[in-house]
Amino acid sequence: MPRIVQSTTGGEFSSAICKQSVEKAYLSVDGFQGDGIADTKHHGGPDRAVCIYPSEHYTFWEKKFSCTLPSSTFGENLTVDGMLEKDICIGDMFTVGEAVIQVIQGRVPCSTISKRTGLPDLMRGMVNTGFTGYLCRVVEEGIVRSDSTITLLQQDPNQVSILYANEVYFQRPRDSGGLKRILEVDALAEEWRGMLMKRLEKLENI
Numbered sequence: 501m502p503r504i505v506q507s508t509t510g511g512e513f514s515s516a517i518c519k520q521s522v523e524k525a526y527l528s529v530d531g532f533q534g535d536g537i538a539d540t541k542h543h544g545g546p547d548r549a550v551c552i553y554p555s556e557h558y559t560f561w562e563k564k565f566s567c568t569l570p571s572s573t574f575g576e577n578l579t580v581d582g583m584l585e586k587d588i589c590i591g592d593m594f595t596v597g598e599a600v601i602q603v604i605q606g607r608v609p610c611s612t613i614s615k616r617t618g619l620p621d622l623m624r625g626m627v628n629t630g631f632t633g634y635l636c637r638v639v640e641e642g643i644v645r646s647d648s649t650i651t652l653l654q655q656d657p658n659q660v661s662i663l664y665a666n667e668v669y670f671q672r673p674r675d676s677g678g679l680k681r682i683l684e685v686d687a688l689a690e691e692w693r694g695m696l697m698k699r700l701e702k703l704e705n706i
Contacts, residue, residue: 524645527599553633585663591656591687598642605689607633630666
């Protein structure tokens with residue numbers, strides 16, 4: 501559930517970013533049961549049911565900022581090994597425990613991450629590197645345990661990686677070819693589809 505988090509500047513803000521580890525949880529189309537959302541405008545819902553973040557990035561950020569990051573620093577539901585943005589594609593489907601999830605977009609970092617960690621450059625660093633993690637929708641509901649394995653069930657034929665999509669989304673907003681390539685993925689989240697289509701329409705009308 502959302503709780504009050506002390507910020508590094510002395511203020512307080514309501515957030516659900518501080519995820520607590522649990523032995524098992526039921527994953528529904530709206531997300532993990534008991535995973536409260538404080539900012540429902542920017543978080544939660546079927547297209548943001550699961551947030552995944554690669555564990556390898558913790559080492560990268562800790563070295564870069566000379567710090568130790570707590571678990572679930574990035575507000576992710578699942579911290580995973582061997583599933584980097586460069587290797588995971590929009591549309592890929594995975595089994596996790598009893599559930600089936602599908603990757604649908606890169607994660608857009610929010611300022612809560614910097615507030616919680618006291619690292620003002622962290623959010624910008626995530627955008628610049630593309631180390632954002634990614635969001636998934638739930639295709640089949642089920643129980644997920646802390647020791648559940650994540651297995652690739654189906655790879656999207658378009659093979660548009662999260663890292664590529666992040667580069668176009670954040671760094672190359674005028675790349676019409678890149679925009680079109682991402683939009684060809686049927687599984688793309690509706691919010692991203694709408695934003696990318698607007699960008700493409702503006703470019704084509706110039």
